[in-house]
Amino acid sequence: MKFKILTLFPEIFPGPLSYSISGKAIKRKLFKIETINIRDFSKTKSKTVDDKPFGGGAGMIIKPDVLQDSLEFAKENSFKKKKLIFLTPSGKRLNSKLIHEFIKHEELVIICGRYEGIDNRFIEFNKIEEISVGDYVLSGGEIAAIILIDACVRLIPEVLGNRNSLNSESFCNDLLEYPQYTKPREWNGLEVPDVLLKGNHKEISKWRLKKSIIKTKNMRPDLYEDYVKKNKEGK
Numbered sequence: 001m002k003f004k005i006l007t008l009f010p011e012i013f014p015g016p017l018s019y020s021i022s023g024k025a026i027k028r029k030l031f032k033i034e035t036i037n038i039r040d041f042s043k044t045k046s047k048t049v050d051d052k053p054f055g056g057g058a059g060m061i062i063k064p065d066v067l068q069d070s071l072e073f074a075k076e077n078s079f080k081k082k083k084l085i086f087l088t089p090s091g092k093r094l095n096s097k098l099i100h101e102f103i104k105h106e107e108l109v110i111i112c113g114r115y116e117g118i119d120n121r122f123i124e125f126n127k128i129e130e131i132s133v134g135d136y137v138l139s140g141g142e143i144a145a146i147i148l149i150d151a152c153v154r155l156i157p158e159v160l161g162n163r164n165s166l167n168s169e170s171f172c173n174d175l176l177e178y179p180q181y182t183k184p185r186e187w188n189g190l191e192v193p194d195v196l197l198k199g200n201h202k203e204i205s206k207w208r209l210k211k212s213i214i215k216t217k218n219m220r221p222d223l224y225e226d227y228v229k230k231n232k233e234g235k
């Protein structure tokens with residue numbers, strides 16, 4: 001899988017992606033990151049990429065012609081099965097289902113905004129999907145891109161050594177993950193739940209599912225509602 005990132009700050013990448021699971025995956029060539037500096041496509045001497053918004057207001061807007069030239073460059077030597085994504089707080093909120101959709105593509109072209117935003121015609125013209133990583137505003141799309149790439153990469157077959165960990169982690173089946181414990185059995189007066197020490201795997205699975213349901217109901221009533229609905233339909 002390949003990620004092409006259009007950004008004004010290419011030096012931010014790979015950043016945290018060069019560590020741990022994703023770092024090993026880059027070294028093993030399981031995915032690739034390429035950055036394209038939007039500023040390289042400015043036609044002015046001073047390398048300007050933005051201008052004031054029509055209609056007034058604070059901040060500067062990145063110009064559509066500069067963005068288009070950088071996108072055309074990104075499309076050269078591109079995979080056929082690719083998707084264009086613009087990271088913005090006003091996009092569709094990212095979730096596990098969207099990540100599973102994204103990894104079906106050979107290439108994701110990710111556009112990172114800065115300043116007040118980008119000219120909307122660029123999004124319309126290129127039919128770009130707008131994605132947000134959460135209901136808060138970051139200083140730009142670069143950190144959001146790192147979140148998105150990390151979440152995609154761990155779903156690439158071979159990246160995670162133990163595939164079972166994907167089947168139990170949060171958001172699998174609309175549930176959050178159950179609580180986990182390790183040694184020592186007793187710590188600061190707190191005991192590991194008895195059922196986990198007895199080796200009865202059927203009982204352990206039942207207990208974990210129950211804990212997942214309780215946790216989801218408390219932490220994420222929205223997810224819990226989906227879980228209840230789906231499980232009723234399934235019966």
Ligand code: ADE
Binds near residue numbers: 087113133138140141
């Ligand atoms: N850029 C700024 N804030 C963002 C967010 N919440 N998600 C995606 N991109 C962003």
